[in-house]
Amino acid sequence: MSQHVIFQLLEALLETLHMVAVSGTVASVLGIPLGVILVVTGPGHILERRALNRVLGTIVNAVRSTPFIILMVAIIPFTRLVVGTSIGTAAAIVPLTIAATPFIARLVEASLREVDHGLIEAVQAMGASPLQIVRKVLLPEALPGIVAGLTITLVSLTGFSAMAGFVGGGGLGDLGIRYGYQRFQGDVMAAVVIILILLVQGVQSAGDVLARRLNKRIIDREESKAR
Amino acid sequence: MDGALEVIDGDLNNPKTPMPMIRMIGVSKAFAGADGPVDVLRNLSLTVEKGDIFGIIGRSGAGKSTLVRCINMLERPTSGWVIVGGEDLTSLPPADLRRSRRRIGMIFQHFNLLSSRTVFDNVALPLEVIGGIGRHEIRRRVTPLLDLVGLADKRDQYPAQLSGGQKQRVGIARALASDPSVLICDEATSALDPETTKSILALLADINKRLNITIVIVSHEMQVIKELANNVAVLDRGEIVEEGTVYDLFAGAKTDVTCTLLRDIASRELPEAIRERVTAEQEPDGQPVLRITFRGPAANNPVLFELVREFAAPLNILHGHIDYIQGKPLGILTVAVGGGASHAAAIISRLNGYGLRGEFLGYVAARDLSAA
Numbered sequence: 001m002s003q004h005v006i007f008q009l010l011e012a013l014l015e016t017l018h019m020v021a022v023s024g025t026v027a028s029v030l031g032i033p034l035g036v037i038l039v040v041t042g043p044g045h046i047l048e049r050r051a052l053n054r055v056l057g058t059i060v061n062a063v064r065s066t067p068f069i070i071l072m073v074a075i076i077p078f079t080r081l082v083v084g085t086s087i088g089t090a091a092a093i094v095p096l097t098i099a100a101t102p103f104i105a106r107l108v109e110a111s112l113r114e115v116d117h118g119l120i121e122a123v124q125a126m127g128a129s130p131l132q133i134v135r136k137v138l139l140p141e142a143l144p145g146i147v148a149g150l151t152i153t154l155v156s157l158t159g160f161s162a163m164a165g166f167v168g169g170g171g172l173g174d175l176g177i178r179y180g181y182q183r184f185q186g187d188v189m190a191a192v193v194i195i196l197i198l199l200v201q202g203v204q205s206a207g208d209v210l211a212r213r214l215n216k217r218i219i220d221r222e223e224s225k226a227r
Numbered sequence: 228m229d230g231a232l233e234v235i236d237g238d239l240n241n242p243k244t245p246m247p248m249i250r251m252i253g254v255s256k257a258f259a260g261a262d263g264p265v266d267v268l269r270n271l272s273l274t275v276e277k278g279d280i281f282g283i284i285g286r287s288g289a290g291k292s293t294l295v296r297c298i299n300m301l302e303r304p305t306s307g308w309v310i311v312g313g314e315d316l317t318s319l320p321p322a323d324l325r326r327s328r329r330r331i332g333m334i335f336q337h338f339n340l341l342s343s344r345t346v347f348d349n350v351a352l353p354l355e356v357i358g359g360i361g362r363h364e365i366r367r368r369v370t371p372l373l374d375l376v377g378l379a380d381k382r383d384q385y386p387a388q389l390s391g392g393q394k395q396r397v398g399i400a401r402a403l404a405s406d407p408s409v410l411i412c413d414e415a416t417s418a419l420d421p422e423t424t425k426s427i428l429a430l431l432a433d434i435n436k437r438l439n440i441t442i443v444i445v446s447h448e449m450q451v452i453k454e455l456a457n458n459v460a461v462l463d464r465g466e467i468v469e470e471g472t473v474y475d476l477f478a479g480a481k482t483d484v485t486c487t488l489l490r491d492i493a494s495r496e497l498p499e500a501i502r503e504r505v506t507a508e509q510e511p512d513g514q515p516v517l518r519i520t521f522r523g524p525a526a527n528n529p530v531l532f533e534l535v536r537e538f539a540a541p542l543n544i545l546h547g548h549i550d551y552i553q554g555k556p557l558g559i560l561t562v563a564v565g566g567g568a569s570h571a572a573a574i575i576s577r578l579n580g581y582g583l584r585g586e587f588l589g590y591v592a593a594r595d596l597s598a599a
């Protein structure tokens with residue numbers, strides 16, 4: 001492999017990391033609150049708002065059921081509005097964020113629903129406000145699940161970012177297709193795949209470790225031996 | 228409606244009767260069911276005095292949890308008033324209700340501790356909810372509570388590392404953190420073994436005495452009520468069917484519901500050798516087993532002698548002991564009655580005539596008696 005190709009691989013890796021990191025962060029900032037709202041406005045919950053809940057649920061489902069490649073094209077005007085261009089890494093970040101937000105929202109929603117209703121009642125009995133219930137009970141208790149959900153999201157984003165080449169976003173996937181598929185350079189394609197595997201493994205392992213460390217419901221054997 | 232409110236005013240204005248801690252007036256609660264609303268509480272009224280330990284007992288599904296959850300408005304009554312410390316909680320706007328809830332601590336059957344927080348942080352939670360309390364002040368208030376419940380050495384552990392009894396102790400410390408005047412215990416010992424139950428009940432009694440907190444304790448187990456409460460209400464199908472001191476209830480239960488709840492205790496106190504022999508079905512040589520409760524002046528009469536003379540019934544004493552309820556003695560005698568079941572029924576009604584309580588426990592075979 002020439003130095004040129006190695007340089008290109010590195011550049012593509014950085015582009016991928018850039019796309020995944022930015023879209024993952026922005027989608028978390030939007031998706032976590034959205035997931036919270038989906039839960040607390042649900043039937044029988046602390047801020048029941050049936051109409052709002054149904055509207056948000058429908059929007060989330062609509063975005064989630066749109067194939068990414070179609071979403072990317074369909075929102076080009078919006079992308080241009082946000083980042084000023086419809087081509088390049090920044091332009092790829094917008095559809096990635098929009099696709100990941102409802103994904104995160106649903107995963108967060110599922111984690112929050114796992115929180116025992118008894119805990120909510122216990123703090124309600126202390127006189128907690130809905131905001132306090134979210135901050136002191138729902139989010140901390142669901143944190144291991146939320147971290148696991150965000151890990152899944154990052155892995156999925158890595159996959160989706162391969163399609164960013166479609167709007168000139170670059171990244172590993174794009175490089176793999178250009179060299180491996182269009183120019184028949186199998187070694188480049190193999191290198192891309194290996195880097196992607198390592199990347200996904202790394203993200204997944206880090207997420208698993210973090211989620212396990214945050215989970216105080218199951219105490220590790222070593223820890224309990226220590227006490 | 229006006230009538231009920233007059234009663235409240237009357238109490239407030241009458242310096243002789245101190246204001247009760249909790250007052251529920253005409254409380255009803257209906258839940259939406261598949262075929263229309265289901266009445267879970269029916270026009271129920273009760274009064275809990277300051278500093279009392281008030282028991283609520285009833286079968287599973289009687290509405291006990293719903294009742295106590297109406298005290299802190301976790302469940303909003305469909306109609307009626309709930310007055311705690313002189314304040315009508317049913318009419319409070321949400322923010323005021325949240326403030327008033329701090330005066331009512333609650334502990335739960337399944338503890339409901341936050342798994343993500345240490346023991347210390349669980350106990351500190353109500354203070355965080357109140358807000359505006361600094362770290363030092365929180366430590367100053369939480370530490371003595373951990374000492375009180377005997378968990379000072381577990382302060383940095385997580386609930387998953389604790390036993391059931393320890394978890395409930397954390398629950399108690401947490402409920403006391405906001406310095407409440409009422410503590411509600413909903414089946415607080417039902418998930419615990421008998422030994423742990425005893426220690427938790429002792430802790431609650433201690434808290435009641437030391438901090439003068441009014442305790443409302445809900446249980447389906449008579450043993451719990453007997454050990455802890457002074458006064459008791461028997462709940463059945465959303466209505467209070469019997470109410471009074473625990474002593475009176477044990478000495479002279481009036482309703483079938485109460486008798487059924489008491490029977491559980493009655494058979495438990497029999498020595499195992501005898502308990503094993505008591506059957507629900509009568510065998511050919513079976514003799515009815517009666518449990519007679521003696522109290523008050525009637526205990527001084529030669530009751531057994533008169534029974535033997537009147538019914539010409541050989542009474543075989545299986546077991547006898549003196550039970551202390553709230554420090555007052557209650558004589559309990561378990562006898563087998565020769566001469567058949569009809570005899571037993573007549574004896575029970577005669578005992579009631581004396582003002583004593585007679586209860587039918589089952590049958591015991593005559594040959595087993597001689598073996599025992």
Ligand SMILES: Nc1ncnc2c1ncn2[C@@H]1O[C@H](COP(=O)(O)OP(=O)(O)O)[C@@H](O)[C@H]1O
Binds near residue numbers: 258286287288291
């Ligand atoms: N939130 C609810 N919705 C509908 N029915 C309920 C609800 N809570 C309690 N119930 C019903 O009310 C009855 C009494 O329940 P509960 O107060 O929990 O009884 P207990 O505590 O005495 O066992 C039960 O039949 C139960 O199914």
Ligand SMILES: [Mg+2]
Binds near residue numbers: 292293414
């Ligand atoms: Mg209950």
